[in-house]
Each structure stands twice: as C-alpha cells, then as structure tokens.
Amino acid sequence: MSKTLVVSGWLPWWVLGVCGSYLLPSPAILPWIYAFFILLVFAFFTRWLVFLFGCALCAGIIFALWRTDNLLQNQWPLTDKAxxxxxxxxxxxxxxxxxxxxxxxxxxxxxxxxxxxxxxxxxxxxxxxxxxxxxxxxxxxxxxxxxxxxxxxxxxxxxxxxxxxxxxxxxxxxxxxxxxSGWKEKLTSWRIWCGGRWEAQSQIYPQGVALIKALTVGEQSALPAEAWQVFRPLGLNHLVSISGLHVGMLAMLAAWLCSKCLQYLPFQISQPWILTRGAAVITAIVYSALAGFAVPTQRSMLMIIILALTWRRGYLRAFQIWWLTIALVLLFDPLAVLSVGFWLSFLLVAVLMWAGEGVNHTIKLFQLMQAQWAAGLASVVLVAFCFGSVPVMSPLVNALAIPWFTLVLVPIALLSMIVPLDFLRTFAAYLTEQTMQILNTIAKYAPEYYPAHAPLAMWVLAMLSVLIMLLPRGWHLRPLCLLILLLMLSYQPPRPAQGEALVRVWDVGQGLAVNISTAGHELLFDTGTAYAAQSVLLPNLRAAGIRQLDTLVLSHNDADHDGGVVLIKKQLQPKKIIAGQISAYQFPVHPCTAGANWQWDNVWFEFLNQPVATNKKGKNDYSCVLRVVSADKAVLITGDLGKKGEQTLLKAYGDKLFSQILVLGHHGSRYSSDAAFIQTVAPQYAVASAGFANPYGHPHIQVQALLAQENISLLRTDRMGGIQSILSERNLSWQPLQVYKPYWQRKPMKQTSRL
Incomplete structure (x- = not known):
C-alpha cells in the first residue's frame, strides 16, 4: 500500500472524523461501529476507495467518541451546590x-x-x-x-x-x-529557576522582564492585564507566549547556524543534513520543555520532528506532512480539537502552504510578502470568527513584530539565560522594555473592527473566498471573492420591527446583564462582573451588531451588576448612563427617578423605583426598577431590590406592576420575591440570572416553591444559558441564545417549563 494513499487518502478522512465527532449531538458509538463494518464489507467486494475513505471517517469518529467518553466519565458530577x-x-x-x-x-x-x-x-x-x-x-x-x-x-x-x-x-x-520529585516536577522547578534569574532586572524593566518570562518559560501570568489590552488591537497575542511560531522559527535558526558552522570545519561531513536537522529537533524539544510542553509547542515540536524524518528526497509533500502531523496530534489527544489554538495554528499553516504553491522559484522577498499577505488575509476571517474582532493594523504590525520577536528578542533572551552574564540579561530586559513602550504607543492609535456574527454558511463561504484569492490563477474571481469577504464583515443581524422589543438575558454567571433592543435603539441594564463583561458580555453585544449603546442602566453599585462599567463605557460609548447610586461613579450619570419615561420606536420605557431613606446603609434598595412595554407585553427588571423595596412598589403602583416577564430580584434570593409582589406582578415567566452552583443557593428553594405554587415558569441562566424573547403582539416564547448543543457540553441542561 503506497504512502501516498495512506497520507493523502485515509488520514484526511480519519482526521475529519475525529474533528467532526465533536459536532455530534449524541455520544452513541454503536451506530458508527455498524457503519464502519458495513462500509468495510462494501470496500472488500467492490474495491472502491470511497468505501475505504468512509471506513476511515467512521474510525475517526469511533476513536474520538471513545477517548472523550473516558474523560467525561472522570468529570466532576453536576450538583447544585459546591x-x-x-x-x-x-x-x-x-x-x-x-x-x-x-x-x-x-x-x-x-x-x-x-x-x-x-x-x-x-x-x-x-x-x-x-x-x-x-x-x-x-x-x-x-x-x-x-x-x-x-x-x-x-x-x-x-x-x-x-x-x-x-x-x-x-x-x-x-x-x-x-x-x-518526578520528571514533571523537576521540569517545572527548572522553569521557575530560569524565570527567577530575571529578578534583578525586574525593578528597572518591569514590563520587559514580564515579557521575557512569557517568551522564555511560558509564564504568561507575569504580564499584567494592561499588557494584553495592548496586544489585542495589534493582533500580537499569538506572539506573547512560547507559541508554535517561536518554536518553528528558533528551530530554523538553529539549523541555519549549524549549517554555517559545518562550513568552517577542517573536514567534510558526508551527510550534513543529519546534523542540521538534529539541531533543529533538539532546539524544538528544549524550547518546548521551557514552556512545560504546552499544547501549541507540542504541535510545532511534532511537526518539526516529522519534517526532519520525512523531508528527504521528496518522501512526503508539504500537505502530506501537515495531515500526518494533525493525525499524530489527534491520536495523542483528540480533545485538542476543542482548543481555539489548534485551529488557528494548523489552518494558518495550511493557508501559508496553499499560498506558497507555485512560488518556490521566485525571489525570497516576494515569497515573504506572499506569506505575510496570506497570513493577514486568512487571519481576518479566522480571528473574526474566533474572537469577534479584526485588528486593522495586524498585518503591518506582524510583518515587523514576527521577525523582531522570533529572530531577535527570543534568541537574545534565551542566550542570556545560558550565558551567566548580568550585562547580557540587562541588555535583553532593556530591549524588551523598549519594545513594550513602542507597542504601548502604537496601540493607542490602533483601530479595531468588530463584525457581527454572521451565519455559519457565510463564514465558510468567506474562508473559501480567501483560499481562491490566494491562488496564483485566481485573479478573475478575486473581485467576487473580495465582495463576499466584505459582505461577511459588514453583515448585520435583523432588528426588531417597529413597536417590538427584543429582550436578551445574557448568561454572565453570578450577575445580571439584560439587553433590550428596539428597531433603532439599544439599552443595557447592568453589566455583570468585570470578568463577565470582558469574556462574555462585550463579545456577545458586538456579535449582535451592537457598536454603541443609547442608554446604559446601572441598577446599583455592586460588583456583579456594575463591575464591567468601565469596559462597557469605553468600548460601547453609551450616550446616556443612568444609575441608582450616582455618587458611586467618577463620571457623569443621571439618577433613575420614579416617573421618568421615554419612548423608542413605539416601545415604552419607565422607571418605577421609589425614594430610599437617606439613612439606609444597604445598596440593594437603591436599585433601579425598569419596566418596558411593547404592544400588550411588559418586562419588569428590579436589580437587587429586596422585599421592603418590593412592598414600597406595591403601595405606589399596585396592579400597574403587572408584567408577563419578571427578572427576579437579587438573582432569586429569598430576601427578594415577596409573595404579594409576585402575585401582583403575576408574570407568566420569571427569570433568575445566577451562576451555576453559586455559593448563595440562588435561585432559593423558597422562591422556586412560590413560583411553582403560582404556576409561573422559572427560567434559569445557570441551567439554560442566555435566553431571549420578543415583546410583540405574538404569543411570548423563549429561545436559548446557544441554539446547538454538542454531546460533550453539559450546559444548557434540560429544563422543564414548570417546576
């Protein structure tokens, strides 16, 4: 059986089977075993390769399901409490x-x-x-x-x-x-010792030493959060770690240096390629060890080893080596498919090889420009899909930063660790400190574009368009491909009609963030914690096509309600900020006073909260209370309002509080949701925004029992994830924001409409 059939034929189908298995809704392995043997029988009698490739696909699915099931069995069981x-x-x-x-x-x-x-x-x-x-x-x-x-x-x-x-x-x-004192522990101790050698320079060059630790021993936590905010708009996150790019470039540098040294030997080596490739492999292994054999470095190390063993006299082509490397990575750990870095690294390498086809005989400068153009164009789609942003200056910055980091900073930093000279370490720290200063300056003026999340088919079409644009003979289709790419980047999700309001309760863990969209306006009620705003809320708002807020409401000054206000204020620039505790903020805000109301696109907004006694020490009763009415439907949001505050609302408004949707006060705490208040509001749905297995027991069992007694459907973000509904003349219904659930993901969990 030829190596070409195995590597170019079976392996891609096996790899596709492993990767595709993580999209399946069910972990059932038996149907795939049946399919494998049926296809094997057909292949035996017909000798058709298509059946053999089908067997390889089924084998990949079976292997991945088996390995993943073993890990899932070892996961901690689901319980409501820690x-x-x-x-x-x-x-x-x-x-x-x-x-x-x-x-x-x-x-x-x-x-x-x-x-x-x-x-x-x-x-x-x-x-x-x-x-x-x-x-x-x-x-x-x-x-x-x-x-x-x-x-x-x-x-x-x-x-x-x-x-x-x-x-x-x-x-x-x-x-x-x-x-x-095993080898893993000794390796980690060695990495800590290597990082500790820079302590003398950390007082003078703090940013430089932090960057050196990230580049040499993979200690990314040494970098402060502000540094990552600098790397993001420049598209340099992939460089600020021991990434596969660093491993590959350093191995190439080691091979080049070895070849130059061999030229000056007084005798001739019969097979110098063995030594040069050996130097590359040893360099890749040592550098990967410095990173603790992190997953990205494992991939690059494996690819270099395969390249050294097979790239001799055209034994395997570039794409065959690519498929073989992926197959070995997945054979060792099929769950690498769930890592974003897996896709970014291998797909970008594939794009570079794709763009390099046919330019092997061109001058080196053109090859370099072609590679940079290919990586920049492909990263537009890949980074936008994975992270929801397009760093506009990334191609230009990377064109300068990649050779500077990989050929200057990393080798000098490693050399200063090997050679015990203080001035060399000081010089390396100085260079990295100056690099950080320059990047800080550039990042202040670096624009970012945040495309809305288009349908999956549009993303696939955009990636195919990129591949066609990179083909040497794809010139005639390039205008059409560029148009497809621009359409994907400019996509906007459909907005509610006039007189309708789209209500999204985002899943921000133990916190609250509710977004209300009308035909032409956007309101956000609370931001969740600072972490949730950064990792969850902001990416989802941008994915929904929201680039600016008309109004931001901060119910009260509590970390799980306004912890992300600084980020949201900076990134989405709300035209107006309304808060329940105006004295808690250093920027201009407006108070949410009872009776304040306005209308957007035939949707009515009103604040109902009542004055709080000045001697009140607790924050919760200062919460803004917002009611939104569209057609004959209403939603009531009370922040962390307690039972006394709810009773005050009852006295002031009575039956006017009626709303079909109630976002439960204080995440469903027993200190909110007064029985009389619930009976007066008489919601059809009650929403509890809480974190899974939170230490407070939200939503409380007493609140759940009260809702069940009143025949009210309870919707929980800790089990269902983010949810949305439209206030209109149509009947109310709720849909999860995450529509598709693969078998390996436990949330969203099954949720009955009634308790």
Missing amino acids: SVQNITLTVSDIPQYEQQRSRFVAQVKLPDGRQQQWLLTDYSKQQWTAGSRWQIKAKVRAIIGEANKVGFNREAWALANHISAQATVVKGQRKALPAV
Missing part, C-alpha cells in the same frame, strides 16, 4: 498570582483513590510551589461556564486541558506533605 472535600494535591504547574487570588493546576488524589486534574483558586494567596504536595480542604464543583451565542467556552477549555473540576481552597485548612 461540596467540601478533603483531598491530597500536587501542584503541577507554575501558579498564577493575581491581585485578589492565586490560581494553579494540580493533580488531585480523592479519598476513594481516583486521580483527577483540578483548577484551584486560593483567595488567601498562599504560596504554592510547583511539585509541592498538600492535604487541604476545598469547595469543589463541576466546571460549567456561561452559554451564549459566542464568547469563551469554559467547558471546551477544561476538556481540552483535561481539567475535571474547579475548586476553592478553604482558608487555614492545609497541611504540607513530602514533595514529589
């Missing part, structure tokens, strides 16, 4: 120390003998040395993230990194145990 566990753990990576907490990944041994990998958070910020062992008490829960249309998928991230649970360390409940 459980307290006594565990023994071994810190397996460099901890990340943040302003209010420290986070680290650890190998955990449970009392029943099971071994799992957990992500732990310690709010007391104790020291957790890599390789150290501890007996601790921790509050553990399943990793269930937010489920909206787009945004960070925590479940996919956890599975791709083989993390089974997340836990919070109980303060004062740890006991030191003898440390482990």
Whole structure:
C-alpha cells in the first residue's frame, strides 16, 4: 500500500472524523461501529476507495467518541451546590498570582483513590510551589461556564486541558506533605529557576522582564492585564507566549547556524543534513520543555520532528506532512480539537502552504510578502470568527513584530539565560522594555473592527473566498471573492420591527446583564462582573451588531451588576448612563427617578423605583426598577431590590406592576420575591440570572416553591444559558441564545417549563 494513499487518502478522512465527532449531538458509538463494518464489507467486494475513505471517517469518529467518553466519565458530577472535600494535591504547574487570588493546576488524589486534574483558586494567596504536595480542604464543583451565542467556552477549555473540576481552597485548612520529585516536577522547578534569574532586572524593566518570562518559560501570568489590552488591537497575542511560531522559527535558526558552522570545519561531513536537522529537533524539544510542553509547542515540536524524518528526497509533500502531523496530534489527544489554538495554528499553516504553491522559484522577498499577505488575509476571517474582532493594523504590525520577536528578542533572551552574564540579561530586559513602550504607543492609535456574527454558511463561504484569492490563477474571481469577504464583515443581524422589543438575558454567571433592543435603539441594564463583561458580555453585544449603546442602566453599585462599567463605557460609548447610586461613579450619570419615561420606536420605557431613606446603609434598595412595554407585553427588571423595596412598589403602583416577564430580584434570593409582589406582578415567566452552583443557593428553594405554587415558569441562566424573547403582539416564547448543543457540553441542561 503506497504512502501516498495512506497520507493523502485515509488520514484526511480519519482526521475529519475525529474533528467532526465533536459536532455530534449524541455520544452513541454503536451506530458508527455498524457503519464502519458495513462500509468495510462494501470496500472488500467492490474495491472502491470511497468505501475505504468512509471506513476511515467512521474510525475517526469511533476513536474520538471513545477517548472523550473516558474523560467525561472522570468529570466532576453536576450538583447544585459546591461540596467540601478533603483531598491530597500536587501542584503541577507554575501558579498564577493575581491581585485578589492565586490560581494553579494540580493533580488531585480523592479519598476513594481516583486521580483527577483540578483548577484551584486560593483567595488567601498562599504560596504554592510547583511539585509541592498538600492535604487541604476545598469547595469543589463541576466546571460549567456561561452559554451564549459566542464568547469563551469554559467547558471546551477544561476538556481540552483535561481539567475535571474547579475548586476553592478553604482558608487555614492545609497541611504540607513530602514533595514529589518526578520528571514533571523537576521540569517545572527548572522553569521557575530560569524565570527567577530575571529578578534583578525586574525593578528597572518591569514590563520587559514580564515579557521575557512569557517568551522564555511560558509564564504568561507575569504580564499584567494592561499588557494584553495592548496586544489585542495589534493582533500580537499569538506572539506573547512560547507559541508554535517561536518554536518553528528558533528551530530554523538553529539549523541555519549549524549549517554555517559545518562550513568552517577542517573536514567534510558526508551527510550534513543529519546534523542540521538534529539541531533543529533538539532546539524544538528544549524550547518546548521551557514552556512545560504546552499544547501549541507540542504541535510545532511534532511537526518539526516529522519534517526532519520525512523531508528527504521528496518522501512526503508539504500537505502530506501537515495531515500526518494533525493525525499524530489527534491520536495523542483528540480533545485538542476543542482548543481555539489548534485551529488557528494548523489552518494558518495550511493557508501559508496553499499560498506558497507555485512560488518556490521566485525571489525570497516576494515569497515573504506572499506569506505575510496570506497570513493577514486568512487571519481576518479566522480571528473574526474566533474572537469577534479584526485588528486593522495586524498585518503591518506582524510583518515587523514576527521577525523582531522570533529572530531577535527570543534568541537574545534565551542566550542570556545560558550565558551567566548580568550585562547580557540587562541588555535583553532593556530591549524588551523598549519594545513594550513602542507597542504601548502604537496601540493607542490602533483601530479595531468588530463584525457581527454572521451565519455559519457565510463564514465558510468567506474562508473559501480567501483560499481562491490566494491562488496564483485566481485573479478573475478575486473581485467576487473580495465582495463576499466584505459582505461577511459588514453583515448585520435583523432588528426588531417597529413597536417590538427584543429582550436578551445574557448568561454572565453570578450577575445580571439584560439587553433590550428596539428597531433603532439599544439599552443595557447592568453589566455583570468585570470578568463577565470582558469574556462574555462585550463579545456577545458586538456579535449582535451592537457598536454603541443609547442608554446604559446601572441598577446599583455592586460588583456583579456594575463591575464591567468601565469596559462597557469605553468600548460601547453609551450616550446616556443612568444609575441608582450616582455618587458611586467618577463620571457623569443621571439618577433613575420614579416617573421618568421615554419612548423608542413605539416601545415604552419607565422607571418605577421609589425614594430610599437617606439613612439606609444597604445598596440593594437603591436599585433601579425598569419596566418596558411593547404592544400588550411588559418586562419588569428590579436589580437587587429586596422585599421592603418590593412592598414600597406595591403601595405606589399596585396592579400597574403587572408584567408577563419578571427578572427576579437579587438573582432569586429569598430576601427578594415577596409573595404579594409576585402575585401582583403575576408574570407568566420569571427569570433568575445566577451562576451555576453559586455559593448563595440562588435561585432559593423558597422562591422556586412560590413560583411553582403560582404556576409561573422559572427560567434559569445557570441551567439554560442566555435566553431571549420578543415583546410583540405574538404569543411570548423563549429561545436559548446557544441554539446547538454538542454531546460533550453539559450546559444548557434540560429544563422543564414548570417546576
């Protein structure tokens, strides 16, 4: 059987089977086993390759389902509350120390003998040395993230990194145990020692040393959050780590240096290519070890090893090596498919090879320009799809930054670690500090474009258009392809009709964020926490085509309601900000006073909150209360208003509070949702915006019982994810923002309409 048939024929279909399996709605493996044997029988009697390729596809699906099921069986079970566990753990990576907490990944041994990998958070910020062992008490829960249309998928991230649970360390409940001295622990200790050699320069060049640690030992937590805000609009996030690009470029540099050194030897080497490729492989392995063998470096290291073993006398072509590398990565870990980095790295490499076909005999400068043009054009679609933004200056900045980082900064930083000379480390820190200063300046003027999230078919068509535009003979179709690309970038989702209001309750975890859209206006009620605003809310607002807010309402000054106000204010520039506690903000805001009302596109908005006694110490009763009416439907949002505040509303408005939709006060706390208030509002639906297995028990069991007694449907973002409905003359109905659920994702969970 020829190598061409295996690599070019079977492997792509096997890879497609593995990747496609994660789109399946069911993990049932038996039908695919039946299909495999049926196709195998047809292939045996007909000798048609199409049946063999079908067998390879089924084999890939079967393999991925089997491997993923083994990991899913080891995931922490779904429970409404975090459980307290006594565990023994071994810190397996460099901890990340943040302003209010420290986070680290650890190998955990449970009392029943099971071994799992957990992500732990310690709010007391104790020291957790890599390789150290501890007996601790921790509050553990399943990793269930937010489920909206787009945004960070925590479940996919956890599975791709083989993390089974997340836990919070109980303060004062740890006991030191003898440390482990395996090769992994020794490797991590070596990385920490390498990073610690820069402490003398960190006082003078703090940003430079932080960048060096990220580039040399993969310690990305050394960089402050402000630095990542600089890299994002420049499209440099992929450079600020030990990425596959760094590994590949450094290996090429090592091979080139080795070849030059061989030229000056007093004797001739019969097969110098063995030494040059050996130097490239050793460099890739050592540099990947510095990163702790992170997933992106594993991919590049594997590709370099395969390239060194096979690229001799045309044994395998470039795309055959590409398919073989993907197959080996997926054979080792099929869950890499759930990592965004997997797709970005391999697809960008494929685009570069695609664009390089037919230009092997052109001058080097043209090849470099062609590669930069291909990477920039492809990244427009890939980055926009994955992250919802297009860094406009990214192609130009990357054209300068890629050679500077990979050929100057990284080699000098590594050399300064090998050669024990202080002035060399100081020089490296100085260069990186100046680099950060220049990037800070450029980022202030770097524009970003945020396209709305188009239908999947339009994204696929746009990527095909990019591939056609990169073909040497694709000139005649390039105008049409460019038009398709521009249409994808300028796509706008349909808006509500006149007199209708689209209500979206975003899943922001333990917090609140409600967006109300009319035919021509946008209102956002609360922002959730700062983290939720950054990772969930802002990407989803932009994906919905919202580039500016007409009004931002901040119900009251609490981190889970207005924690993201700085980000939202900066990025979406609301024309008007209304708040329940105006003294809590350093920028101009308007108070939400009872009786204030306005009309947008035949939709009525009014504030109902009543004055609060000046000696009131609690924040919750200052919450803005907003009622929105469209046609004969209404939604009532009360922030964190407590029972006393609800009783005050009853006295002031009585039956005028009637609304078909009620966003439950205080996330469904028992200190809100007064029985008389619920009976007067008489909603058809009650929405509880809360985090999964939150420590407060929201929505409270008493509130659930009251709603069930009143025959009110309870909708929960902690189980259903983000939801939306339209206020119009039509009957009310709710749809999840995340329409499709693959089998490996546990949220959205099944939710009955009645309790």
